[in-house]
Amino acid sequence: MTPPGPTxxxxxxxxxxxxxxxxxxxxLGILVLTDALSMDTDIGRRGPVGPTTVPFAVGIxxxxxxxxxxxxxxxxxxxxxxxxxxxxxTEPGDWRTVVLLVGVFxxxxxxxxxxxxxxxxxxxxxxxxxALGSRNLTRDPLIAAGLSLATFLVFNNLLxxxxxxxxxxxxx
Numbered sequence: 001m002t003p004p005g006p007t008x009x010x011x012x013x014x015x016x017x018x019x020x021x022x023x024x025x026x027x028l029g030i031l032v033l034t035d036a037l038s039m040d041t042d043i044g045r046r047g048p049v050g051p052t053t054v055p056f057a058v059g060i061x062x063x064x065x066x067x068x069x070x071x072x073x074x075x076x077x078x079x080x081x082x083x084x085x086x087x088x089x090t091e092p093g094d095w096r097t098v099v100l101l102v103g104v105f106x107x108x109x110x111x112x113x114x115x116x117x118x119x120x121x122x123x124x125x126x127x128x129x130x131a132l133g134s135r136n137l138t139r140d141p142l143i144a145a146g147l148s149l150a151t152f153l154v155f156n157n158l159l160x161x162x163x164x165x166x167x168x169x170x171x172x
Contacts, residue, residue, distance in 0.1 A: 018079055022070040029062030100131035116166020121148030 036055035104127035111120040126144035134140050155161045 016073050018073045018077075019070060022066045022073065025062050025066035025069065029059045029066060031059075032062060033059035097131050097133075101128060104128055104131060113164055114166065116168055117163040118145075118148050118152045118168050119166055121151060124148070 032055050036052045036059060039052050039055065041050050041052055104124055107127070108120050108124040111123065115123075122141070122145045124144075125147050126141050129140050129144065152163055152165075156163050156165070
């Protein structure tokens, strides 16, 4: 006599948590494609490849990966358990670093308009380095400022993607 099969949806989905990742990828793909369709394409049009090309490619790839992963999981595929030699799975997560990084990213989102990208980007890069463990108070801010300024100049001047300059707009 064969044992009875799973009767509820919960029983059938037990052990298939990867389907949650499929759902997230599917939602992200739809979000990226929707955003690409509503994008204003007048500012970056310089040839046959416009500013919507990469978002369309990323959105379609997200949808394809979501479907392929769902098919694999439903056929019985399972992700391999973490076995990294430098990862101790018995230790708790480093929530302090996560909270610091989230704070730095939120501060950048709030400060980018009033301060401009060069200043908010420098704070983002320095804050990220600090949250990840770098404590050199003379080198880190200088590298962050240089990296932020270089990023601003590449995007604003070379690629033609306007970033907010803030109070430095007249200088840069």
